[in-house]
Amino acid sequence: xxxxxxxxxxxxxxxxxxxxxxxxxxxxxxxxxxxxxxxxxxxxxxxxxxxxxxxxxxxxxxxxxxxxxxxxxxxxxxxxxxxxxxxxxxxxxxxxxxxxxxxxxxxxxxxxxxxxxxxxxxxxxxxxxxxxxxxxxxxxxxxxxxxxxxxxxxxxxxxxxxxxxxxxxxxxxxxxxxxxxxxxxxxxxxxxxxxxxxxxxxxx
Numbered sequence: 316x317x318x319x320x321x322x323x324x325x326x327x328x329x330x331x332x333x334x335x336x337x338x339x340x341x342x343x344x345x346x347x348x349x350x351x352x353x354x355x356x357x358x359x360x361x362x363x364x365x366x367x368x369x370x371x372x373x374x375x376x377x378x379x380x381x382x383x384x385x386x387x388x389x390x391x392x393x394x395x396x397x398x399x400x401x402x403x404x405x406x407x408x409x410x411x412x413x414x415x416x417x418x419x420x421x422x423x424x425x426x427x428x429x430x431x432x433x434x435x436x437x438x439x440x441x442x443x444x445x446x447x448x449x450x451x452x453x454x455x456x457x458x459x460x461x462x463x464x465x466x467x468x469x470x471x472x473x474x475x476x477x478x479x480x481x482x483x484x485x486x487x488x489x490x491x492x493x494x495x496x497x498x499x500x501x502x503x504x505x506x507x508x509x510x511x512x513x514x515x516x517x518x519x
């Protein structure tokens with residue numbers, strides 16, 4: 316593994332085919348709803364650096380299909396990267412999210428048996444407070460919306476849960492996603508979703 320110094324901070328939001336709450340979010344050893352777990356992790360990096368390459372305001376979506384017990388491995392995975400990124404930024408994002416340069420994705424990618432080719436696409440990202448959206452025209456669209464908490468004012472949250480990619484506080488949400496693809500196509504509505512603000516770093 317090549318030695319690189321990098322960091323990334325921003326928003327992570329996810330949606331999958333499980334009902335609230337996805338069992339695998341608590342532990343990959345738990346069994347998800349249905350025969351497979353299909354979904355995504357979407358990222359907007361507010362600020363980041365990979366060696367001398369800025370990752371500020373970049374977007375990437377990780378689409379996945381996994382067995383109901385995700386710990387068994389055999390995941391199929393694909394990246395969408397915003398076409399507005401530079402070649403150096405694309406290489407950096409692929410290096411981070413493939414786990415080749417350490418960090419949390421070196422843990423998750425142990426479960427991936429098939430990595431499909433990365434696609435460069437136009438991406439429209441919106442953060443409207445309690446609602447997050449990402450749209451790849453004609454291919455992929457997702458919206459997650461926070462669930463109100465018991466006080467009917469704040470949002471329902473999960474905290475103090477071990478998770479290698481999420482931030483310390485996970486806001487529970489309901490999601491709706493549609494992905495058109497012969498291998499990783501799926502459509503879900505009012506299923507497991509959540510979001511958090513992450514901070515990762517490797518090296519100095």
